[in-house]
Amino acid sequence: MIDKALAEISEDIFRCYRCGDCREMWRYITGTYGSCPVREELRHEHYCGRGRTAVARAILENKLSYDESVADLAYSDLCCWHCTEVCTLLEGYKIRVPLITRLFREDLVKLGLGPPEALKRLASNVRKSGNRFGQMTQRRAWCSGINISPKAEVLLFVGCNASYIYTDIAKAAAATLKKAGVDFTLLSDEHCCGVTQIWDGQKQIAEELANHNVRAISDAGANVVVTTCAECYHTIKFDYPELTGDKLGFEVLHISEFLSDLIEKSKIKFREFRKKVVYHDPCQLGRGSNIYEQPRKILSAIPGVEMLEMKRNRANSWCCGSGAGQVVRLANPQLAMNIAKDRLQEANNTQAQTLVTSCPFCLTLLSAAKRSMDKVDIELSDLITFVSQTLE
Ligand code: SF4
Numbered sequence: 001m002i003d004k005a006l007a008e009i010s011e012d013i014f015r016c017y018r019c020g021d022c023r024e025m026w027r028y029i030t031g032t033y034g035s036c037p038v039r040e041e042l043r044h045e046h047y048c049g050r051g052r053t054a055v056a057r058a059i060l061e062n063k064l065s066y067d068e069s070v071a072d073l074a075y076s077d078l079c080c081w082h083c084t085e086v087c088t089l090l091e092g093y094k095i096r097v098p099l100i101t102r103l104f105r106e107d108l109v110k111l112g113l114g115p116p117e118a119l120k121r122l123a124s125n126v127r128k129s130g131n132r133f134g135q136m137t138q139r140r141a142w143c144s145g146i147n148i149s150p151k152a153e154v155l156l157f158v159g160c161n162a163s164y165i166y167t168d169i170a171k172a173a174a175a176t177l178k179k180a181g182v183d184f185t186l187l188s189d190e191h192c193c194g195v196t197q198i199w200d201g202q203k204q205i206a207e208e209l210a211n212h213n214v215r216a217i218s219d220a221g222a223n224v225v226v227t228t229c230a231e232c233y234h235t236i237k238f239d240y241p242e243l244t245g246d247k248l249g250f251e252v253l254h255i256s257e258f259l260s261d262l263i264e265k266s267k268i269k270f271r272e273f274r275k276k277v278v279y280h281d282p283c284q285l286g287r288g289s290n291i292y293e294q295p296r297k298i299l300s301a302i303p304g305v306e307m308l309e310m311k312r313n314r315a316n317s318w319c320c321g322s323g324a325g326q327v328v329r330l331a332n333p334q335l336a337m338n339i340a341k342d343r344l345q346e347a348n349n350t351q352a353q354t355l356v357t358s359c360p361f362c363l364t365l366l367s368a369a370k371r372s373m374d375k376v377d378i379e380l381s382d383l384i385t386f387v388s389q390t391l392e
């Protein structure tokens with residue numbers, strides 16, 4: 001027996017009144033259907049919010065025990081917040097299914113029933129090298145030749161993906177900040193933000209990473225931390241205070257917030273760039289952090305850019321399939337891929353030339369989906385890489 005972490009969120013679990021709006025819903029205004037990408041794909045009740053809540057309740061009432069089938073269920077949850085968004089519980093209270101799943105997974109890890117192997121390997125990479133890829137090369141190799149201030153008010157938290165895989169994102173962010181005249185610094189010893197371990201139930205590792213990064217940011221003397229990655233942003237801003245047990249001594253901004261402000265102050269000028277663009281809201285930036293308009297505002301400010309929208313946009317956006325912290329992509333790749341293909345097809349149907357997003361996990365999975373699909377020719381781009389090529 002363990003002390004169930006799940007009990008921490010029993011209020012949500014017991015308040016669900018099983019209305020089923022998180023199972024399926026027609027929206028007459030937008031003509032869209034569906035509340036849960038996983039339920040739409042796998043079709044069974046227990047994959048949607050109310051099903052997951054019912055399983056969690058049975059566990060708290062000792063009518064069901066944690067076992068392998070329950071673990072499979074837990075690691076198929078995208079934690080995309082769609083069910084929370086549509087939850088119609090009275091008194092304005094919304095059931096936070098992603099947080100239920102997170103605690104569920106913490107219990108599974110304590111019992112040795114989780115996480116799946118791919119996530120164990122990823123955690124071992126992070127422990128060994130400080131990054132999710134297990135790379136032993138210099139994390140700051142991407143900025144060799146770029147003059148970076150040793151200390152500054154603004155700190156660019158680069159993240160693992162932009163440091164090692166999408167170095168164009170890191171370079172584009174640095175170039176854009178420099179063009180706008182922003183003095184910024186980087187951490188000399190940045191570690192992975194820990195997003196995957198927060199979501200896959202390995203909380204202790206996430207705590208170690210959070211403590212390391214918060215200490216390093218304080219030592220760097222920065223007051224503002226800017227991230228290009230939706231998941232780093234959500235993690236540092238909303239999870240680090242809980243993981244470190246303390247309020248943050250700095251402000252956290254997503255680069256779209258930071259750039260919107262610079263555009264308002266006329267510190268950024270764009271040249272004409274003729275493209276039809278559609279924006280995909282990453283779940284942790286959109287529903288998870290309520291940032292919908294700033295990326296659109298930046299793209300719309302570029303002369304020649306024509307903004308299009310998918311039917312499912314903003315709070316009603318459909319997850320790319322990766323899941324918070326890329327957990328579902330790693331634990332259940334086929335499920336993730338099927339959801340990604342559906343989303344990419346939706347973007348392609350808008351006739352946009354470029355799909356822009358602001359999360360490297362979305363970019364990775366949607367790019368893989370594109371490679372496996374015929375007749376999808378939409379380009380994919382990260383927000384800041386797109387923006388940097390349009391600067392005057
Ligand atoms: S968080 Fe997303 S994937 Fe998980 S149950 Fe809710 S809608 Fe479905």
Ligand code: SF4
Nearest residue numbers: 016019020022050087
């Ligand atoms: S919408 Fe909210 S109250 Fe209704 S079944 Fe889903 S989680 Fe429960």
